[in-house]
Each structure stands twice: as structure tokens, then as C-alpha cells.
Amino acid sequence: MRPLGEHLAQEMDREALTRGFEAVERRLTRRRRVCRAAVAGAGLAVAAAALAWLWPAAPVRTLTLADGRPVSTATAGEWPLADGSRVRLSDRARLEVERVRGAEVTLALRRGTARFEVQSGGGRRWTIRAGGLTVRVLGTAFTVSRDDGRASVAVHRGVVSVETGVEARRLYAGERFELGPPPDEAVALARSSEPEVADTTAGTGNGTAPSPRTEPGTGPGRGPGPGNGNGPGTGTGTGPGRGPGPGPGNGREPGIGIGTGTGTGTGNGNGNGTG
Amino acid sequence: MGKTTLAPTAASGTPEASSGDEERAGVVHLGQPSDAELVERAREGDRWARAALYHRHAPHVSSLALRLLRDRDTADDVLQDTFVSAFETMHQLRTPSKVRAWLRQIAVRHVQRRFRRRKLRRLLGFRPRPSVPLAELASQDAPQEAVVQLERVDEALRATPERARLVWTLRQVEGETLPAIAAACGISLATVKRDLTRAQDAVRAVVDDETEGTR
Numbered sequence: 001m002r003p004l005g006e007h008l009a010q011e012m013d014r015e016a017l018t019r020g021f022e023a024v025e026r027r028l029t030r031r032r033r034v035c036r037a038a039v040a041g042a043g044l045a046v047a048a049a050a051l052a053w054l055w056p057a058a059p060v061r062t063l064t065l066a067d068g069r070p071v072s073t074a075t076a077g078e079w080p081l082a083d084g085s086r087v088r089l090s091d092r093a094r095l096e097v098e099r100v101r102g103a104e105v106t107l108a109l110r111r112g113t114a115r116f117e118v119q120s121g122g123g124r125r126w127t128i129r130a131g132g133l134t135v136r137v138l139g140t141a142f143t144v145s146r147d148d149g150r151a152s153v154a155v156h157r158g159v160v161s162v163e164t165g166v167e168a169r170r171l172y173a174g175e176r177f178e179l180g181p182p183p184d185e186a187v188a189l190a191r192s193s194e195p196e197v198a199d200t201t202a203g204t205g206n207g208t209a210p211s212p213r214t215e216p217g218t219g220p221g222r223g224p225g226p227g228n229g230n231g232p233g234t235g236t237g238t239g240p241g242r243g244p245g246p247g248p249g250n251g252r253e254p255g256i257g258i259g260t261g262t263g264t265g266t267g268n269g270n271g272n273g274t275g
Numbered sequence: 276m277g278k279t280t281l282a283p284t285a286a287s288g289t290p291e292a293s294s295g296d297e298e299r300a301g302v303v304h305l306g307q308p309s310d311a312e313l314v315e316r317a318r319e320g321d322r323w324a325r326a327a328l329y330h331r332h333a334p335h336v337s338s339l340a341l342r343l344l345r346d347r348d349t350a351d352d353v354l355q356d357t358f359v360s361a362f363e364t365m366h367q368l369r370t371p372s373k374v375r376a377w378l379r380q381i382a383v384r385h386v387q388r389r390f391r392r393r394k395l396r397r398l399l400g401f402r403p404r405p406s407v408p409l410a411e412l413a414s415q416d417a418p419q420e421a422v423v424q425l426e427r428v429d430e431a432l433r434a435t436p437e438r439a440r441l442v443w444t445l446r447q448v449e450g451e452t453l454p455a456i457a458a459a460c461g462i463s464l465a466t467v468k469r470d471l472t473r474a475q476d477a478v479r480a481v482v483d484d485e486t487e488g489t490r
Contacts, residue, residue, distance in 0.1 A: 008409075
């Protein structure tokens with residue numbers, strides 16, 4: 001049996017074929033354009049989303065005070081903040097808000113002394129820069145001072161993290177760091193604390209420091225002896241007592257001097273603890 | 276206007292006419308690229324090869340769509356849709372020499388889509404457009420008895436569901452094999468047989484057994 005289809009027409013005239021093919025081509029072109037536009041649009045959307053995500057938000061340079069006013073630069077006085085923290089500035093102090101981004105607050109102490117009482121659990125991460133010293137606050141009360149190239153931080157309560165660009169350490173209640181002006185290329189970081197440091201020999205200074213440098217340094221210790229030099233150079237201290245004492249010396253490398261005891265002494269090298 | 280089918284020649288810039296019977300018989304003239312060659316060239320973006328494929332196979336796809344849909348406008352749309360789909364997915368054709376069967380399969384899918392649309396329109400209360408009688412599609416040289424038979428078949432199929440009519444038409448009019456119908460319609464072989472039997476019973480009721488052929 002022959003299929004019925006053989007009795008049916010299966011022709012198209014040339015004009016219909018040409019017209020039909022042109023219509024197909026037009027549709028293909030249109031669809032390709034739409035497809036390309038969709039791909040480009042999707043790409044743009046992804047790029048815009050990535051840009052929005054990566055692009056840093058415009059820095060906020062103000063903090064909100066307890067009474068709702070914004071502050072960007074604080075000078076002498078007491079500054080209660082909206083989160084319950086307080087900042088007390090000395091007479092000639094100047095504290096600037098460098099950046100507030102989310103929970104991160106970065107302040108810069110240009111000069112003077114600032115005492116911070118950071119609200120514990122306030123949800124903010126505070127960073128205070130004073131010269132070469134960077135203090136990261138972990139919920140505490142502390143004082144930052146900056147004068148004539150010297151910067152220091154003293155912790156009254158809690159704990160802070162201190163960075164000098166050379167090293168970083170934690171500072172606990174009752175401890176104090178001081179960053180002196182860099183003699184030559186060196187940076188001296190001194191720390192004084194309660195008599196918890198090892199050497200308790202009264203009346204004599206005892207400086208030890210592993211160092212290839214043999215040239216003795218000189219420098220008066222400011223803290224009571226015995227001093228304990230811990231850093232490059234050697235140190236000697238005499239006299240009873242205890243106390244901190246970063247002593248300028250001839251050392252070329254940074255060192256940390258820890259002095260305890262009372263009296264006077266001389267130290268060698270940077271960061272000599274002298275008593 | 277004279278009716279011709281067209282086939283491409285490689286030498287000329289545009290596809291040229293050739294005998295539709297020869298094309299249907301799979302005859303390839305010397306100098307005319309084969310389907311496989313045209314598919315390869317079309318895949319590389321050759322517009323001329325696309326035109327050649329269209330000119331070679333559009334009459335077949337068009338008549339198939341018209342016989343299945345019985346609506347000239349919708350059949351024209353299906354013809355366009357079929358070639359747009361084919362040119363866009365040509366890289367998916369595994370056997371380029373079987374491009375005609377592949378086009379037929381695409382066309383049947385588009386026809387089914389139109390059936391579903393029609394059904395929805397009916398459900399929404401739209402009146403269906405009058406369908407073109409099968410006899411009206413008969414070729415000029417068809418014998419009178421064949422035309423009469425087409426009229427009777429047409430009448431018998433009116434009452435059958437669309438899918439059964441589709442399966443019957445593919446089998447009895449286009450001469451497709453049952454597995455090919457199953458593949459084209461996206462249904463199982465058992466369903467094809469069931470639909471075919473249903474339509475065949477309806478046809479038998481009004482015409483002679485001449486068109487029987489369920490294998």
C-alpha cells in the first residue's frame with residue numbers, strides 16, 4: 001500500500017522559500033542579539049554586584065556622642081560617647097576620628113594625653129594611633145599620651161594590644177609602654193611594670209643582652225636600679241630600687257629595656273634598663 | 276506561479292532548483308553538496324549552507340506541518356520555528372546525513388506545542404479556526420479515488436483525539452516507522468500503538484480497509 005502522503009502536494013514556490021528563509025535569518029539574528037544582550041546584562045550585573053561588594057564605603061570620620069551630636073575632632077575635656085565609652089583629653093590634647101567602618105573605630109591622637117574608658121561589650125573595636133604606636137583595645141581603661149615624638153600607653157584596667165611597627169604585644173592592667181623618639185634609625189620601646197620582672201638584686205644593676213655588638217653604649221638610666229637590659233648591647237645598673245628606664249645609648253638596633261629596682265646606673269645599648 | 280523545489284549547487288552563489296522527487300528519493304546531483312556537507316558548513320556559520328538546507332528541506336517540513344495542523348498560518352509558523360531551532364542547535368545533530376529526519380522530529384515537537392496551545396485556547400473559550408481539509412492538500416496529479424479517500428479519512432479523524440490523529444498521520448500519511456513516531460512525539464512505543472489503533476478503528480469505520488497498515 002502506498003502511503004497517503006504520496007497523493008499530497010509537497011511543494012513551495014521559490015518566492016515562498018526565499019521569504020521563509022529570510023524570516024528565519026531575521027529571527028536568528030534577533031535571538032542572537034537578545035542572547036548577547038542578556039549575557040552582557042548578566043555580566044554587567046555581576047560586575048556591578050562585585051564592585052559594590054568590593055568597593056570600600058566612603059569613610060565615616062565622625063563618632064556619635066552620648067547626646068547624639070557627631071564629633072570628628074575632640075580637644076580638651078570629657079567626651080562621653082553614644083556606646084557608653086568615655087574619652088578624657090588633657091588641656092592641649094587633640095584627638096581625631098580617622099575612620100569609622102562598621103564596628104571598627106580608628107582614632108588618631110595628634111598630641112596630648114587621652115584617657116579612654118572603653119565600654120566592655122560595646123561591640124566596637126577601637127584602634128588608637130599615636131605616632132608610631134598603635135593601640136588596639138580589647139575592652140579596658142587606658143591612657144595614651146603623645147608629646148615631642150614620644151608616645152606612651154598606660155593600662156589601668158583590662159588589656160590592650162600595642163604595636164610599634166617592629167613588634168606587637170599585649171599590655172595588661174598596671175603596665176605601661178613608651179615609644180621614644182628614634183635615635184638614629186632605632187626605635188626604643190620601653191616597658192615598665194610592677195616588680196614582676198625577674199632580677200631583684202638590690203643595689204646593683206645587671207644588664208644582659210645577647211648582641212654581637214661589642215661597643216659599649218652609654219646612657220643614664222632613669223629608673224631605679226637594678227636595671228635589666230634586655231636587648232642589643234649590654235647594660236649595667238647600680239643602686240637599689242626599681243623602676244623603668246629606657247636609656248638612650250649608642251646601639252644601632254632597637255631594644256627593649258626593662259628596669260626594676262631603684263638607684264642610678266648606666267646602660268649600654270638601646271633600650272638599656274638602667275637603675 | 277510554477278511550483279518547484281530547490282536544491283543548492285556548490286558552484287553558484289544561491290541555491291538552485293532541482294526536482295523535488297529526486298530530493299525525496301535521496302538523489303544527489305553531481306556538484307551538489309550532500310546534507311552532511313551542508314550541515315558541517317552551516318555549523319561553521321555559512322549562511323549559504325543554511326539557505327541550501329532550508330531550500331532543500333523546507334517543502335517537506337512545511338507539508339508535514341500543514342498535514343498535521345491543517346492550518347496554513349500555523350504551519351508557516353511551525354516551519355519557521357523548526358528551522359530557527361535547527362540552526363540554533365545544529366551542533367547537537369549527531370548524524371549530519373540524517374538532517375531530514377532530525378528536522379521532521381523538531382517539526383513534530385513544534386506541532387505538539389501548537390496542539391497544546393490550541394487546547395488551551397479552546398478551554399479559554401476561543402473558537403477554533405476552520406481546518407484545511409486533507410483532500411485540499413492533494414497533489415495535482417493525485418487520482419480521483421485517492422482524493423475521495425482523503426476526504427473520508429479526514430471525516431473519520433475529526434472525532435479522534437489530536438495525538439492519535441498525529442500518530443496516525445505520521446504512520447499512514449508520512450509512512451514513518453513506529454519507533455520514529457515514538458521518538459518524534461516523545462512517547463512510548465506502546466502508546467504509539469494504542470493511539471494508532473484508536474485512530475485506525477475510527478478510519479476503518481468510514482473508509483475501505485485500503486489504508487490499513489499497522490505493523
